[in-house]
Amino acid sequence: MGEKLLMKGNEVIAEAALRAGCRHYFGYPITPQTEIAHYMAKRMPQVNGTFVQAESEVAAINMVYGAASAGVRVLTSSSSPGISLKQEGLSYMAGAELPAVVVNIVRCGPGLGGILPAQCDYFQTVKGGGHGDYKIYTLAPCSVQELYELTVDAFNISDRYRIVTMIMGDGILGQMMEAVEFRDEHEEKVIPYDKDWATTGTQMKRDKNVVTSIYINPEVLEKHNQKLQAKYATIAQEETRVEVFNCEEADIIVTAFGTVARIVKNVIKLAEKEGIKVGLIRPITLWPFPDAAFRQYSETAKAFLSVEMNAGQMVEDVRLAVNGKRPVYFYGRMGGMVPAQSEILNKIKEILAK
Amino acid sequence: MAVAFKKPHALADASMHYCPGCTHGIVHRLIAEAIDELGIEGKTIGISPVGCTYNNYEYFNCDMVQAAHGRAPAVGTGVKRANPDNVVFTYQGDGDLAAIGTAEIIHAAARGENITTIFVNNAIYGMTGGQMAPTTLLDQVTTTSPYGRKPDINGFPINVCNMISTLEGAVFIERVSMHDIKNIMNAKKAIKRAFEVQMAKKGFSIVEVLSSCPTNWGMSPVEALKWINDKMVPIYPLGNFKGKDLEV
Amino acid sequence: MGIQQDIIIAGFGGQGILSAGRLLAYAGMLENKNVSWLPSYGPEMRGGTANCNVIISEEPVGSPILNSATTLVVMNGPSLDKFEGVVEKGGIIIIDSSLVDRKVKRSDVEACEIPATMMASDMGNLTYANIIMLGKLIAKTAIIDKSNFEKALIKVLPPKKHYMIPEEMKALELGMSY
Numbered sequence: 001m002g003e004k005l006l007m008k009g010n011e012v013i014a015e016a017a018l019r020a021g022c023r024h025y026f027g028y029p030i031t032p033q034t035e036i037a038h039y040m041a042k043r044m045p046q047v048n049g050t051f052v053q054a055e056s057e058v059a060a061i062n063m064v065y066g067a068a069s070a071g072v073r074v075l076t077s078s079s080s081p082g083i084s085l086k087q088e089g090l091s092y093m094a095g096a097e098l099p100a101v102v103v104n105i106v107r108c109g110p111g112l113g114g115i116l117p118a119q120c121d122y123f124q125t126v127k128g129g130g131h132g133d134y135k136i137y138t139l140a141p142c143s144v145q146e147l148y149e150l151t152v153d154a155f156n157i158s159d160r161y162r163i164v165t166m167i168m169g170d171g172i173l174g175q176m177m178e179a180v181e182f183r184d185e186h187e188e189k190v191i192p193y194d195k196d197w198a199t200t201g202t203q204m205k206r207d208k209n210v211v212t213s214i215y216i217n218p219e220v221l222e223k224h225n226q227k228l229q230a231k232y233a234t235i236a237q238e239e240t241r242v243e244v245f246n247c248e249e250a251d252i253i254v255t256a257f258g259t260v261a262r263i264v265k266n267v268i269k270l271a272e273k274e275g276i277k278v279g280l281i282r283p284i285t286l287w288p289f290p291d292a293a294f295r296q297y298s299e300t301a302k303a304f305l306s307v308e309m310n311a312g313q314m315v316e317d318v319r320l321a322v323n324g325k326r327p328v329y330f331y332g333r334m335g336g337m338v339p340a341q342s343e344i345l346n347k348i349k350e351i352l353a354k
Numbered sequence: 355m356a357v358a359f360k361k362p363h364a365l366a367d368a369s370m371h372y373c374p375g376c377t378h379g380i381v382h383r384l385i386a387e388a389i390d391e392l393g394i395e396g397k398t399i400g401i402s403p404v405g406c407t408y409n410n411y412e413y414f415n416c417d418m419v420q421a422a423h424g425r426a427p428a429v430g431t432g433v434k435r436a437n438p439d440n441v442v443f444t445y446q447g448d449g450d451l452a453a454i455g456t457a458e459i460i461h462a463a464a465r466g467e468n469i470t471t472i473f474v475n476n477a478i479y480g481m482t483g484g485q486m487a488p489t490t491l492l493d494q495v496t497t498t499s500p501y502g503r504k505p506d507i508n509g510f511p512i513n514v515c516n517m518i519s520t521l522e523g524a525v526f527i528e529r530v531s532m533h534d535i536k537n538i539m540n541a542k543k544a545i546k547r548a549f550e551v552q553m554a555k556k557g558f559s560i561v562e563v564l565s566s567c568p569t570n571w572g573m574s575p576v577e578a579l580k581w582i583n584d585k586m587v588p589i590y591p592l593g594n595f596k597g598k599d600l601e602v
Numbered sequence: 603m604g605i606q607q608d609i610i611i612a613g614f615g616g617q618g619i620l621s622a623g624r625l626l627a628y629a630g631m632l633e634n635k636n637v638s639w640l641p642s643y644g645p646e647m648r649g650g651t652a653n654c655n656v657i658i659s660e661e662p663v664g665s666p667i668l669n670s671a672t673t674l675v676v677m678n679g680p681s682l683d684k685f686e687g688v689v690e691k692g693g694i695i696i697i698d699s700s701l702v703d704r705k706v707k708r709s710d711v712e713a714c715e716i717p718a719t720m721m722a723s724d725m726g727n728l729t730y731a732n733i734i735m736l737g738k739l740i741a742k743t744a745i746i747d748k749s750n751f752e753k754a755l756i757k758v759l760p761p762k763k764h765y766m767i768p769e770e771m772k773a774l775e776l777g778m779s780y
Contacts, residue, residue, distance in 0.1 A: 006628045006637070006757075024436060032643055050435040054428070055461035062425035062458070066432020069419045070399070070440075074432070092422050115643070176666045177624060177639035179631045199417035199433065201397040201440050210411045212402075212420035259665070266664030340669045 002182045009144045010035035010174040013077065013103055013167060014043070016151035019182060020190050022073040022101070023049035026063035028056055028082060031115045032171035033105035036077040057082040061089030061102075068098035069211040071198025073155055077103035080121050081112060083129075090164055091130030094228070095213025099158035101151065102136075103167045105174040108309075108336045116336025117170035117259060122313035125166055126287040133225060135232045137165040137239065138286040140257040144178035150284070152190065159193040161235055168286065170309065172259045172338070235288060242290035243282040244297075250279030252348055253301040255294075255318055257283050260307050260339060267344045278348060286314070294321035303351050304328045307344055309337075327351075362386035364395045366415050373480075375568035375575025377532035378406060381474055382413050384538070385443065388546040389416065392553070398441040399433050401426040405447035406480040424455020427462035430469045441552055442469040449479045452488040452512050459518070466523025466557035470548045473514060473560055476567040477586060484570030488512045491589055496570075511589060515562050519595045526551040526559035526597030529590060532566065533582040537592070544594075547602070554602040564590060605660045607745050608668045610685055611735075612653035613677030613698070618732035621758070622675075623654035626736060628754035629746040630658035638666035651680060658745055673743055675735050677701055677718070696738050698731065714738060716780050722773065730773035737777020748774065 007015070014036045017025070025040040037053065044051035050067075054060035060076050067074040078086060083104045093100060104125065108118035125138050137157055139150045147169065154165040199209045215221035243261075246268055247253055256264045261282040271278045279301065281293050294304070303326055306315035315330040322328050331347040333339045361367065365386035372378045389395050398416040402408060404423035411418030421429040426444035434442045451459050451473050462469065478496055479485040485498040489511050493502040503511075518524045526548050530541035541563055548559035564586050566578035573581060609626065613619045620641050627639040640655040655668040674689045676682045677698040689695055691710045699715035706713035716738045722731035740746060751774060755767050 004631055006624070006631050006639070024432070026432065052431065052435065052465075055457050058425070059428040059431075059458050059461065062422060062428035063432035063435070065421070065425070066401075066419065066429035066434075067436040068432070069429070070433045070436035072436040074436075088422055089425070096420070171643060172640060172666060175641055175643045177627060177637075178663070178666070179637060199399050199419050200437055201399060201417055202395065202415070204396040208415055209417045210420070211418075212411060214408060214420055216409070259667075262663075263665040263667070265662075269664075338665075338667050341665070342669070 002184065004179045004181050006177050007144060007180050008035055008175065008177050009147050009169065010105065011039050012144050012147045012180050013151050014039035015182070016148040017075045017101065017155070018043060018047065020073065020152045020155040021192070022075050022155060023047060024067045024072050024074040025050065025076065026052045026054050026060040026067070026074070027076050027078065028054050028060050030079045030082045032107060032174050033077050033079050033103060035174070036103060057085035058088065061086040064100045065089055065093055065096070065098060068093065068100045069096070069199045071195040071200055073159070074100050075103070076100070077105070079105050079107045080109050083121060083124070087130035090136065091132050091134060092213050093164050094134030094136070095132065096211050097162040097228070098211065099162050099164070101154045101158055101165050101167065104169070106168060106170045108334065114336045115171060117172045117338060118309045118334070118336060119170060119258060119260065120310040120313070120334070121168070122286060122308070122310060125168055126289070126317070134228065135163070135235075135287055137161070137163050137235060138168055139165065139241075140168050140284060140286050141173065142258050142261045142282065144173070144176065144180050147173065148180050148182060156189060156191050157239055159191070159195075161231060163231070163235065168258070170259050239285065240288040240290050240292075241284035242293045243280070243284060244293055245280040245282065247279030247281065247297050247301070249277050250297070250301050251277045252303050252305060252352060253279040253281055253297050254305045254307055254344070254348070255281045255283070255314070256307045257286060257314065260309060263339060263341060264307060264344060267341050267348070270341060270345055271348060276348065276352065283314070289317045289321065291321040294318060298322045298325040301326060305347060305351060306330050307339055308332045309339070310334060362390045364389035364398070364415050366413050368412050370413060371409070372406065373569040375566060375578055376406075377565045378474060380532055380538060381472065381541070381563050381565065382410060384542045384545050385445070385472060386414065387542060388549055391546060392549055394441045394549065394553070397439065398443070401430045401433070401442065401444040403444070403446045403450040405450050407445055407447065407474070408481070410445060424450050424453070425458055426450065427455065427458040427467065427469070427471065431462055431465075431467050434467065434469050438468070441549060443549070444469065444471045446471060446473055447480070448473075448475045448477065448487040448489040452514055460521070463518050463521045463524040463558045463560070466525070468552055468555055468557060470552050471560040472545065473562045474565045475514070475562055475590065476565040478567050478570045480567050480570055489514070491585060513590060515560070515595045518560060523558050524560065524596065525557035526600060527595035529562040529564070529592050529595065531564040531582055531587060531592055533564065533579040550602040551597060551600060556600060556602065559597070562590070564592075607658045607673065607743060608671045609656040609658070609673045609675065609739070609745075610653060610668055610671040610688070611656065611675040612651070612681035612685055615650050615652045617652070617677050618729060619652040619677065620654050622732040622736055623656045625751065625754050625758055626739075626746065627656050627658065628758055629750040632750045632753050633746055635659060636661060636663045638663045640666040651678070653681065653685070673739060675739055677731065677735065679703060682706070694742055696735060696742065698735060714742060716777065718777065721776055721780070725769070725773060725776070727769070730770065733770050733773040734777035737774040738780060740774070741778040748778070
């Protein structure tokens with residue numbers, strides 16, 4: 001175990017990427033995630049790495065595309081409006097099966113919106129965002145420690161499956177300081193992958209490698225799509241992550257991810273004092289969505305409540321997973337407003353009184 | 355029997371899909387010859403654009419990356435920064451480079467990104483069916499300027515070499531043409547020199563190649579070559595803009 | 603102290619509001635407590651006010667966002683106006699009385715006035731005012747041990763500023779004994 005440090009979430013993401021062997025960062029400044037760029041700008045030259053402040057998020061994601069093609073571990077980070085601009089690149093990377101890690105410290109939209117915390121990019125991230133049938137492996141940490149661990153994991157999963165992984169947080173996670181322990185045993189899990197497909201130059205010793213997402217022949221393109229879908233199915237099978245807390249005896253199960261899940265944990269304590277048994281299902285992967293946990297507890301819990309910082313996005317996946325077996329309710333705040341414990345508890349009481 | 359003419363090694367043994375009279379194929383060959391002569395095929399990475407040459411990754415034997423429309427200089431930046439000893443070139447048309455990808459090319463040049471851009475200017479969008487390009491000449495008829503390009507409606511052609519010349523990071527800039535043998539030979543020299551500039555780590559290099567599009571210009575191949583000389587060259591003068599005497 | 607202390611520190615930008623919170627959180631962490639520090643990062647930052655939420659707890663920290671506080675530390679008038687109402691009944695409000703020209707209106711909280719900025723000025727360095735305020739906070743709540751505050755200073759301050767630590771500790775003690 002290492003020493004406990006008090007660090008900002010954004011800085012921990014950057015440090016975790018470095019510890020995962022990432023030596024290439026391309027990005028464009030946008031609040032509330034710019035500390036990642038600051039950290040990388042300072043550290044990359046010290047470790048012989050690359051930091052480029054791109055002219056736009058569009059350019060940044062395409063630099064990521066290039067660096068990923070060349071076989072290196074690469075990171076970019078942004079916040080909602082910037083992630084919208086990156087959608088083109090993300091779709092191309094999905095098509096070309098390029099691994100990279102993208103951080104979205106979500107702010108509230110639509111449009112320029114505001115810079116306060118939100119979860120309104122859930123749909124954009126897990127339902128596509130860009131054009132075409134593709135998936136982004138999306139991790140939703142809820143603490144600074146988890147930002148570290150999941151960022152390291154994101155690089156490994158990205159390389160293992162040749163898929164873009166996204167760390168999806170919000171301004172609170174990015175801006176807050178908490179204790180973090182960089183554990184050596186965790187970093188031992190950094191797995192070097194042999195990227196024999198990368199465009200590093202033939203050295204006149206092998207046939208050329210081509211990185212592309214274009215397949216003009218429809219039969220070939222359908223096969224390519226089938227291959228992608230099969231890969232996504234494997235990932236859903238192998239890499240779905242969820243935290244199930246206090247669900248065994250729960251009357252009602254609240255589901256929330258990221259920052260909101262922390263608030264719900266406090267609510268569970270408050271409810272307990274009033275004799276109400278509340279459980280929490282916290283999806284750690286937003287895609288793949290942990291359907292199985294919902295299916296399992298829809299046998300015992302009376303109802304589900306999805307609490308989100310948006311108008312109701314993840315709740316659709318909860319409904320699909322619960323599949324009509326139990327009622328699924330929603331409570332959300334928007335615009336940078338964070339749901340208070342008392343609001344959530346009131347909603348729980350209101351549901352249980354029905 | 356002595357071999358008088360052969361395909362460069364860096365050029366793949368594939369038949370190209372370009373229209374009759376199109377000069378993209380010649381540009382490809384010149385790039386491949388330069389790669390051969392410099393002995394850099396094993397460390398060269400080409401970036402294919404979106405446009406008529408979207409799949410020119412099939413025509414080179416070096417490693418190739420296909421990029422989104424206009425983004426080749428950004429993709430090239432990523433490839434080059436990952437492995438700085440590689441030789442990286444982007445191959446881009448006028449729509450790709452001078453319309454949708456204007457930001458990417460300008461900033462790659464401004465950063466002095468150590469890559470080479472081969473910019474093929476035929477004053478029209480070829481692949482999508484002859485629409486107006488940023489480099490379309492005034493009064494030139496295209497499918498989206500059916501009455502000819504008018505300055506009050508469509509603005510003016512962009513002179514890419516002049517524009518990039520103002521940027522400190524761009525160290526080698528030359529405009530060449532495909533319209534006759536002499537100019538093709540000059541183009542070859544410029545392309546090779548651009549690669550040498552990159553290998554000497556001097557900064558960003560770009561060669562603009564005036565090229566023909568008989569299909570969308572509605573001309574015979576011979577008429578098209580004449581049109582380059584008569585119409586394009588006066589607007590896009592040939593020659594070196596920067597880096598002629600650069601030591602490499 | 604209770605199981606969890608929820609502290610809001612608020613004032614103008616430049617008063618060391620955020621760094622005071624960070625030092626407090628760091629010291630709490632050095633005592634093996636669970637801590638979180640959350641700055642205001644909204645547009646209000648540009649308006650010149652700053653505040654942070656610090657939680658120091660025996661248990662894992664749930665939400666880092668404070669809807670209410672056990673202790674409020676304020677170093678300007680607008681912050682008292684904004685946060686007076688969020689202090690829990692029986693909580694503590696510590697006011698820099700050299701900068702806040704009104705009294706705490708509530709009677710169900712304990713108000714402590716300390717002219718921290720004036721005291722810092724007497725020390726010859728206004729930047730110690732935040733540390734003097736923390737001294738008062740520590741004296742009132744025993745939230746952390748003084749020795750751990752010194753350790754936190756060593757961790758948080760860059761080495762080239764370590765020469766300031768004796769003065770910082772002097773400021774802390776001034777606040778504690780006021």
